[in-house]
């Protein structure tokens with residue numbers, strides 16, 4: 025096979041781990057079908073809930089003859105993993121198991137996922153392909169500031185970085201003062217953390233008088249685990265001079281490294297030789313054609329620990345039809361700017377936090393720190409957005425602050441069509457995060 029003669033910006037040739045990225049589409053579809061059939065048979069034999077659901081639908085593994093036959097299969101959801109806690113959807117024996125990961129969710133029982141050694145290898149491969157795509161190689165020093173532990177962020181990027189031959193600095197989240205010191209002293213060139221934690225690191229650097237361009241070697245940010253807008257990306261890049269890459273993943277499917285963006289930023293390439301994507305209408309559950317926005321559904325076609333079949337992620341996106349100029353054949357999805365369960369209904373209007381973020385970040389004098397607060401009286405929803413003003417713009421001149429407040433209001437209103445109460449607050453006053461940030465405080469739900 026002849027691969028396109030692409031090279032990274034550092035001049036190195038395509039890393040061998042990326043070769044699959046360019047698999048001709050026909051071969052890719054054949055491989056997917058082969059793996060899908062094997063996975064369905066495996067899950068049918070090993071996961072009683074899956075078999076029961078197939079039987080209810082009258083589907084057997086032999087009915088899967090083409091990729092589009094996937095739509096004959098039952099969906100799975102997070103609630104299944106909760107109901108079957110801890111290991112009901114697990115296909116592997118303890119002897120075959122290498123590692124567990126769990127995710128807490130907001131209430132009640134966590135979900136547990138089992139990984140065999142092969143599952144870990146597939147996941148590591150996904151993370152490595154993302155890093156290779158970002159132009160990261162053995163000459164890089166990678167600081168992993170995602171949490172290590174049951175969360176997949178830390179270990180996922182750690183294995184990815186080691187696989188690429190990087191020098192890995194496993195700081196995990198927290199102790200931000202030390203993070204900045206080590207970044208500088210060890211010549212860190214790439215950092216992996218949530219975008220909101222990077223904002224916290226930027227604050228700390230400012231406090232220590234550290235200028236990213238002047239005092240550090242940082243060139244790459246590997247950001248994911250939470251929705252973040254293009255406006256946030258631009259803000260980070262403008263302030264620090266790094267390239268802010270997007271990495272996507274979820275515990276149920278693998279961890280970070282299910283998808284990532286290339287230098288053309290057409291969206292995120294999905295490593296669909298392992299993670300087969302579909303987009304469905306979340307109401308009718310009917311598959312939608314490429315190009316239409318709906319709920320992202322994944323089938324793990326190589327996983328053996330906890331095979332997930334037609335898993336409803338709740339993430340909203342679309343699969344793009346255009347070929348990406350980078351030459352990769354793996355389909356691209358739009359950045360995940362929202363989860364269906366993040367949607368707020370305010371005064372009868374559907375609002376996503378990302379829309380508010382996009383509006384706020386168009387106003388130069390406000391910092392990328394904000395909080396959406398919803399409360400209610402007997403008759404009315406109260407909708408407030410607290411926004412930090414940048415150090416440079418913050419003043420006790422009431423007129424100037426009122427002007428800024430109006431600008432922010434207009435920017436948000438032009439996007440969501442509602443008139444929230446805008447409260448400007450001083451620099452450094454809103455909560456910061458060490459992992460995934462909570463931007464919405466919805467007091468309306470209390471007691472319901």
Ligand code: DLL
Nearest residue numbers: 127177248249250251271272273274275279280360
């Ligand atoms: O957040 C895995 C991960 C770790 C991804 C580090 C990227 C980097 P979970 O805790 O199971 O796993 O949460 C998965 O986070 O369904 C999305 O809603 C959201 N998410 C993950 N990556 C992105 C991203 C990890 N790049 C859930 N953009 C997913 C937007 C993301 N949302």
